[in-house]
Amino acid sequence: MTTAPAPRPGGPLLLGIRHHGPGSARAVRAALDAAAPKVVLIEGPPEGDALLALAADEAMRPPVALLAHAVDDPGRAAFWPLAAFSPEWIAIRWALAHGVPARFIDLPAAHSLALAQQDEAQQDEAQQDGAREDQAGEDRAREGGAGERDAPSAPEAPHGPEGAALRVDPLAVLAEAAGYDDPERWWEDAVEHRSPGAEADPFAPFEGVAEAMGALREEYGDGGRTRDRVREAHMRLQLRAARREFKEYGDEAVAVVCGAWHVPALREKTTVTADRALIKGVPKLKADITWVPWTHRRLARHSGYGAGIDSPGWYGHLFDAPDRPVERWLTKVAGLLREEDRPVSSAHVIEAVRLAETLATVRGRPLAGLTETVDAVRAVMCEGSDVPLALIRDRLIVGDVLGEVPDTAPAVPLQRDLTRLQRSLRLTPQAMEREVDLDLRKENDAAKSALLHRLRLLGVGWGEPAAGRSGTGTFRETWRLCWEPELSVRVAEAGVWGTTVLSAATANAESRARAATTLAEVTELAERCLPAGLPDALPAVLRALADRAALDADVGRLAGALPALARSLRYGDVRSTDTGALGDVATGLVERICVGLPPACAGLDADGAAEMRRHVDHVHTAVGLLTDGRDPGPAERWEAVLRKLAERDTVPGVIRGRAARLLLDDGRLAQDRAARLMGLALSPGTPPPDAAAWIEGFVGGASGGGMLLVHDERLLGLIDTWLTAVAPGSFTDVLPLLRRTFSGYEPGVRRTLGELIRRGGDGGSGSGSGGGAARAGTAAVPGFGPGLDTARADAVMPVLALILGTDEDPGAQRPEAQDRGALVEVTA
Structure with missing residues (x-):
């Protein structure tokens, strides 16, 4: 019977691993079982030592992460993620299970965050210096280039083994040396596909990795990671301290679990004085640390996480599968495809397993890996299509696993209140994006809506409003929810506003109301406060709104602010919020708009007229909301303004046409009067561009414009007559405007209009101006010829x-x- 050899004599047990590698995790477990160390040192922030005991809590379910953030600036934060298959997590759980101390030995988070802040400041300063140098160069160029020839040329950034511009990927270098062009594939063959019991010596894999990394460090130095010198100096100091503490058991009683890249540095013979000199002067700030949930998706490299992996779901499966990993994986794939109503049978799974194993044999691999299983799934289960593979990659290869953290983990009061609300409202955070439909007439759904609106106000974007599928009623909302780990940082940042979500959102809204400088900012804030249910913040917001509205004399800004207030009043009706004061402010805005709009519409250029036309549309909609069941006074005053705009010659044609159309749609303008206004606008004395602009305002840019011409052939005839009479020289000027107007109609409407014009032209009226003009002067029936059959x-x-x-x-x-x-x- 073969027994496991003792740890390497003469020094501590250094277990160099790959972060989030299931093969490394299995090897770490085997090595710790064989060595039985008295203390386990792990790469991580030492501030987390006090939280390690929580890893044994039944409520702690990885993936999780240590979150460290600056006390004075919670937005400055860093994460140390751990999955169930992370070697560091296995080492922590092993130490807790065996009653052995576990400690983090990396550079403290207080230093790491301060160094990151220092780097950002240096980058900003370098950018400013570059801008100043560019300006100086331009100045010298303007002076004739004097002094340029005497200036020394800047040295190029080094790219050699010791160059800071080079960041070495150890896996890529080792894979290339082994003849692989894919580092992930090499790692699977060399580590992940090794059977857990295949090694007689549990320490041999770590010795081999350490030897390879030693050769790389000799060739590349720190690989462009200059910050690693400080980190490794701190690790060596912590290692020395542990060896002194447990010296009665010998150096073999100390085990270190760290990235394989650092193993040669920990074996390096240095002095305490030299290591302390490297750490001396490193900036520091006050930091807090806690556990937060993490996701497999955020473990993936494409998420921006530096030590990420390509396939966390696949790696988790390799770690959890006790045997036959390929068969179990393809069974999972088949189950997913069946859930999506794809016909996948047991025979498909059997054939996919055979194909994957055959591909592995042909390619010389010890076991079918992710590449082979994907190829087999594509050929057997997906019939050669790559479309289902996107779903498999998203759900299985990457995955949507979200970790859990026990309530006993330290957290800011705001986070605790948010957790309580999530549980009471049964609104569980999930890593997978999902849609939630809320009926605001139900108390629980209304509370969920208020919570999501308050979080958005605080900058915690857990939910985003989405277009609902059940109509446009204001009593329904649809939210798209997705919990990302970074939201924990946003919650910590928002904690400065209060200890509960309600108090924090209220304080934030009041502060933003006081700091707002424009009317648009305050109206947007008011629109967001009402659905968030912040009655204590609303008075301050309304005071700021009234003050900004009284000081703002620009009609365009007033018109732009009114729709938000009208929507807010509409929400207030649904949520039973007292919006009387807001209604008074909105009514006052309508009064000021009605007074100032006609003069503001005079003398506008084309762009200004188009913008003012949009304001007219928005104000018209807002006035309709304000007068729905309320005081009809604003609607009457607005009607008088529209009549002025429709009949005043100094107003641009696009605005006059739009005003006439709005009056016609509301039944406040007779058909004959609308036809007369069109006739005046399209008279021979009107320049063709102005007439085309009137047409655009009347029948363009709104739903139903084309159908109006379909059902009222008098108006169609007037346009037809005017268009056929436009001089050839002016026709090219008005054509783009007309094409923009009529191209917005649906294809069926355009086809119907074309049929009406064609049939009118074939009616035999003898008029060369087209059938529309002929029909305009007769009592013809829409859709029929000019005469009676x-x-x-x-x-x-x-x-x-x-x-x-x-x-x-x-x-x-x-x-x-x-x-x-x-x-x-x-x-x-």
């Missing part, structure tokens, strides 16, 4: 007599043509 009218007369219940004999003498035409018009 007597034969068709005679054919329908018996049916009409039967429907109308008249006693007329079908064979009796037929009525006169004009009577027949009148009857057709009425019944049509």
Whole structure:
């Protein structure tokens, strides 16, 4: 029977690992079982030592992360993630299970955060210096280039083994040396696919990795990671302290679990004085640390996490699968595809396993890896399509696992209140994006909505409003929810405003109201406070709103602020919020807009007129909301303003046309009056560009513009007559505007208009100006020719007599043509 050898004599047990590597995790567990050390030192921030005991809590479920943030600036934070298959997590759990002390030995987070802040300041200073140098160069160039020839040339950034510009990827270098072009594939073959019991010596893998890393460090030095020298000096000091503390058991009683890149540095013979000199003068700040949930998605390299991996879901499966990992993995894939209603049977799984194993044999791999399983799934289960593979990668290869942290973990009071609300409202954070429909008439749903709105106000973007599927009613909301680990930092930042979500959101809104400098900022804030349910903050916001509105004389800004207030009032009705004061402010804005809008519309250029037209549309919608069941006074005053705009010649055509259209849609302008205004706007004395602008304002840029022309052929005839009379030289000027107007119609509307024009032109009126003009002057029926077809009218007369219940004999003498035409018009 083979027994495990003792640890390497003469020094501590250095276990060089790959962060988040399941193969390394299994090897660490085997090595610790064999060595049975008295203390385990782990790469991580020493401030987390007090939190290590929580790793044994049943409520602690990885992936989790240590979150350290500056006390004075919570937004300055750093994470140390750990998954269930992370070697560091395995070492922590082993130490807790065996009653052995576990300690973090990396550079403290207080130093790391301060160094990051220092780096940002240096980068900003370098950018400013670069800008000053560029300006100086431009100045010298303007002076004729004097002194440029005498200036020494700047040295190039070093790119050699010791160059700071080079950051070595150890896995990539080792994979290339082994003849692999993919570091992940090499790592799988060399480490992950090694059977857990295949090594007779549990320490041999670490010795081999340490030897390889030693060769790399000799060649590349620190690999461009100059900060690692300080970190490794601190690790050596902590290692010396542990050896002194446990010297009665010998150096072999100390085990170190760290990144394999650092092992040669920990073996390096240095003095305490030299290591302390490296750490001396390193900046420091006050920091807090806690455990927070993490996700597999944030473990992935594409998320921006520096030590990330490509396939955390796959690595988690390799770590958890006791045997037959390929068969179990492909069974998971089949289950996922079945959930998506794809026909996948057991035979598919069997054939996929055979194909994956065959591919591994052909490619010379010890076991089918992720590449082989993906190829097998594509060929067997997906019928050669890559579309289902995107789902497999998202759900399984990467995964949506979200960790959990026990309530006993330290947290800011705001985080505790948020956790309490999430549980009471049954709004559980999830890593996978999902949509939630809320009915604001229900108390629980209204509370959920208020919570999400308050968090958005605090900058915690857990939920984003989405377009609902159930109509446009204000009693429903749809939210898209996705919890990201970084939101824990946002919660810590928002903790400065209060200890509860309600108090923090209220204080934040009051502060923003006092700091707002423009009317638009305050109206947006008011619009967000109402759905958030902040009654204590609303008075301060309304005071700021009234003050900014009284001081702002720009009609455009007033018009831009009104819609937000109208929407806020609408929300207040649904949520039973007292919005009387807000209604008074909105009414005052309407009064000021009605007074200032007509003068503001005079003398505008094309761009200004287009912008003012949008303001007119928005104000019209807002006035409709304000007067819905309320005081009709604002609507009457707004109607008077629209009439002024529609009839005043100094107003740009696009605004006059839009005002006429709004009055027509509201039933406040007769059809004949609308036709007269169009006739005046399209008269020969009006320049063609102005007439085209009136048409755009009247029938363009709004729903129903095309249908208005379909059902009112008088207006279509006026446009047809005007267009055919435009001089060739002016036609090219108005064509782009007309194309922009009519291209916005739906294809069916454009086709119907074309049919009406064509049929009118074929009607034989003899007018060269088109059929629309001919029909405009007659009593023609929409959709028919200009004349009455007597034969068709005679054919329908018996049916009409039967429907109308008249006693007329079908064979009796037929009525006169004009009577027949009148009857057709009425019944049509």
